[in-house]
Amino acid sequence: MKIGFIGLGIMGRPIAGHIVDGGHQMAIYSRSSPPSDLLEKGAVVCASSREVAERADVIIVMVPDTPDVEAVLFSRGGVADGLTDGKTVIDMSSISPIATKEFAARIAEKGCDYLDAPVSGGEVGAKAATLSIMVGGTQETFDRVKPLFDLVGKNITLVGSVGDGQTAKVANQIIVAVTIEAVGEALLFASKAGADPARVRAALMGGFASSRILEVHGERMIKRSFDPGFKVELHQKDLNLALEGARQLRLALPNTATCQQLFSVCAAHGGSLRDHSAMVNALEIMADHEIASAT
């Protein structure tokens, strides 16, 4: 397939690399200077997103936030200006599910298909081609581009129609944030009550409290290893999608809201670039007590 790729940052660059390695021609557009590894593999640099859309059959977008996707798709010289009947736009960014439905409708007016395909797994997953991909769109479009997803991901799910991939991603980020907070409250309670949080964590694994978060992020809290991983400031962006979406949907998310506030406490104390497990630092600051392990 002729692939277009827009957004060659930390996530986009390794993803684009895997797709080129899979034998596909690629046209790219990048605001900064294009990555030399992609050029060496034969990727063609375009002067605009519009030119990418003109040259490619499938245009993949991987940018930070909702306004960035809107700009790439619909600003002058954007993707929409270069589309012709039968092309496919895949947005792998993590953005608003509600805006996604609107973007897809506008792309459909051009006679083109749209998939939202946000990922989880971070930079590590992107490099290792082990991303989880949550897809929204039609079964037919999904089946057609599935070979591309197979080049970059492991757990690839068509969740539902357009927007549902983004909805699943938001749901994922809600659960991850609130579960980190749950583990933080529990281990801090244990520590402050005089127990060894490492032994408490061990006693809880395997029971109803068990989760990937208790396993991975609980260990981070105990070992005080807050190098990212997934940064606080990125999770704040995702919780903003959850809370802004909830407001539009008339839905209260009380613990997601509290987690966002705790991330802000964390950020106030210089923690924006720490791993999101550093949310526990906010609880620790409030309690004037740090989790300490005897082991």
Place this chain on the structure above:
Amino acid sequence: MKIGFIGLGIMGRPIAGHIVDGGHQMAIYSRSSPPSDLLEKGAVVCASSREVAERADVIIVMVPDTPDVEAVLFSRGGVADGLTDGKTVIDMSSISPIATKEFAARIAEKGCDYLDAPVSGGEVGAKAATLSIMVGGTQETFDRVKPLFDLVGKNITLVGSVGDGQTAKVANQIIVAVTIEAVGEALLFASKAGADPARVRAALMGGFASSRILEVHGERMIKRSFDPGFKVELHQKDLNLALEGARQLRLALPNTATCQQLFSVCAAHGGSLRDHSAMVNALEIMADHEIASAT
């Protein structure tokens, strides 16, 4: 060993049964009429907790809450009145870790050992002898009575010194409650945004959002099966231990506090006897929207 058992309710009765089946002599005291199955197996009925303590080497207590344990141990005619040097008291109730340390100190004055050994796994686990047991006390005492725990549990951990078993149990209940809430917020967001919560749950399993709660209680929320399980009113008792303990320890547990409020919303709408996964009902009531699955 000569075992004394006080508190033959939903949990105590099957636990006592397994211990008698293990070949131990048993003296029991029960406020209500003693269970006939225990009598048939040779358990001796005593007139008071004091008499149980006089007859037994190891006295096990399994009652609802902190004041109940205090009454059984220290009221007139209680366990403490019947203790002599070298006996062991095991409290399998789920009560305050802070009060536990005080009780243990008073029992130590009698020349006796104390273990706190709260369990998780509920009535099902008690009947099947598959309880998780979180123990606080000395290694020596733990090793001596471990054969008794083996008769009723599977995952048996000495967490630390006296009180640390209760601390681990509180930590467990914090994580379970807040994770239920996390899954509730996420699936309700998904449903209200128009996605199929069953497919969203499936997409999230195996990733960072994965947990026993997403697996078991997420399914309950989608299938609307809120028969207990573990009752809302019991989890409210446990969160009270967490919040009251946190107040004494000068520690803020913001999401545990919110979960307790959501349980109260649930209870206000007749949900006290539902499974604790019914916490999602509080979010649904607030959003005027029920999780509905297409599948």
